[in-house]
Amino acid sequence: MEKKKIVIIGAGPGGLAVAMQLSQQGHDVHIYEKAAQIGGRTAMLKQDGFSFDLGPTALNMPNVITGLFADCGRNIQDYIKLVSLDPLYSLYMGDVVFSPSSDPVKTKAEIARLFPGEEEHYDRFMRDNAKKMVYLLPLWQEPFPSLWSLFRLRTLRALPSLTLGNHLVDELAKYFEDRRLRLAFSFETKFLGMSPWETPGAFSVIPFAEHYFGIFHIIGGINRLTFAMSEIVQENGGQIHLNQHVQQISTANKKITSITLDDGAVITGDYFFLNADYAYTMSHLFTESKAPISLKKLAKKKYSCSAFVIYLGLNTKLPLNVHTVLFPDDFRIHMDEIMHQLAIPDDLSIHLTYPDAVDKTMAPQGMSTLRILIPVPNNESKIDWEKESHALRNKVFKIIERKLAITDLESHIVTEKMITPYDWEHDYHIFKGAIFSLTHQWSQLGPFRPSETPAIKNMKIVGGATHPANSLPFILESANIAVQKFNKEHT
Template structure:
């Protein structure tokens, strides 16, 4: 294919993965990012000598990243240092603390200790989901350019593995009798913006992947990965324009002709990749008459929950593992309050990231950081977060102190930053503050996700809203799909 000028909107991992591959192929690539930092939601947040990952803090399925770097003739180990976490995380569920390991023998011992008799069920779960993943992998890599692509042979072969009609809790009930153990293998769905009682059963491969491949921390944080990706883009001659917000996308004859920056500069290009928040871009960057999707259709789509995030620098260290999850008393009621009632849940679910357990680079000596994420309703709700913010903060601190037996956490806080759903929408341009993008029910999977738009010929969509799903490995797969379809065009 002749060299083309590629414009990418957004310097998140999806856009950077596209840029890595296309600069490697010799194309001229320009990335325009509104923020002053690389990474989008995987950016680095620095405050008073402390460093935080803005968004994702854990990495799984590192084989996807290794493959991307290898494709670009790089060794990922030259750029980042991965630490395999053991335990994967500490789960505080009712009266137990469950610490699963990437070592299946240790996990079975832990299950035997807490859930006697269930350890053999774990073996069956892992065997069955290993087979399921073999069939589902081709679907994750399928472009699904139309509904007809569902009827391809490899898609039809995978149908039994999709367990159509089953939700995740139904799948897990085939293996685990104890409801607490089912929760331990389904809590990740909140990071898909859904309840396990509504998540398709096919997503049982996500807890399988964490147990099989492991969960990893990157020294310095996940942001080190996106910065490494940007280094490769620049080494290949690509340009990344930070602090350059795209104000409008200009179209003519079913093609994007150019983008207009906030400064007024107009930038033309041959092909465009959208890595910014999908719904926000469709509703804000196109003129309403030329938007590829109407605001009415956008409003009918299902969006994930949001998150109340706290970034805290401490003058001490704590006896915590890298990841700790505090479960509410009734997880089903909790998710219903967030996803359907659109109210602040009566009982909180709290995900705490504590890098200092394995990484001394993100805080001054003898100090540490906490990244705290609490799922809450998105901005489809009527919650006034400016009013609720102080009470929510106090509840989170109190819950952590009580559940983790930490005395007077407040007295050790040197610095903090809070991001509410309002902030995610206003400051980070995330539609309705839905930080996990479009939710993942059957009506919004595969060909029903916004992988492309028929009304725009020279644009591809990458990121958490595109196929296959919203998590870092899947976002990188969305970039692989977009690049492959771009290369197939004449």
């Protein structure tokens, strides 16, 4: 294959995965990243000696990561240290605290203790979703270039597993009678930016994957993965240009000809991969007449919720597992308030990440870090976050102290940072502050997710907005698909 100059916009995991593979193949790879560090939403946040994961804090389906490193001739264990979490998380649902394990014997015992009679339903859920995964996995690993892709034999064989017409809660009702147990196997959809009452039933494979493969913490944080990926790119001769904000993408004759940086530098290339936030890129980096999608069509798409995030450096230790979720009394009303009423919920859902439970490297000795994530509406809501932030922060602290019996959290804070939906949009260039990108209803899956366009022949799109979905393993699969299509075009 002829050596090409590859230009990648954005040093998030999708762009880095493309860069790893194409630099391994001998191409001249250049990544341009607006921030001072790699990672995108999977970057490290450092403050006053404390380290935090900016975005994702857990890794599942590690086989995808392992395969990517192996394809580049590397052993992942030479770059990062994975810790399998047991329990996976602790879920506070009313008067019940459910702490499942990747060990099915332990999980069944926990279900039998809290939800007597439901433990055998767990076995059936795992068996059925193992079969579903066999049919769906190939669909995640190949492109859907057009509507005709839906009629491929492999897709048609998978149709029964797609459970068309069913939402995730409908699927779970086939297995679990207790609504709290259904919630325990569906709450992950908030990280798809959706409610389980609107998420397609096919996504039951996500809780299955967590229970089957486990959930992992990376020592030093998930950001260590993107750092390791950048090391491989540079070992292969690729270059990563930090603090290089792309101001404009120029096109001619159905091709991208160059990108222009803030300092006026014009960068040319043979092929371009866009890993920056999809909707932001389409609406800000192209002139409207040259963009592959119009602003009118962008506005019609459905975007995920956002998040209000608090990062705390503490001068104490807390009796927490790595992941703890505090649920509102009625999760359905909670998600409806976020997704449809576009209001800050009265009763909050709070996801706490406390790496010190297994990792002593992210805080000074004797101290610890705590990240608090609260799903909230994206910026379609027009909420004035400068006005609302302080009251919401105080409400969150009171809920944590009450539900976890933690006294005076405020007095232990050494350092603190808050990121609101406004900040996600204006500081991190995420369209509408929708940190989980496009939602995942059927009208925005498969061939209906962006990947490329006939309007531009030397461009591929990777990341959370593309096929197959928004989560770290799926983002890496999007990169694999993009590289696969690039190689097919150039052989």
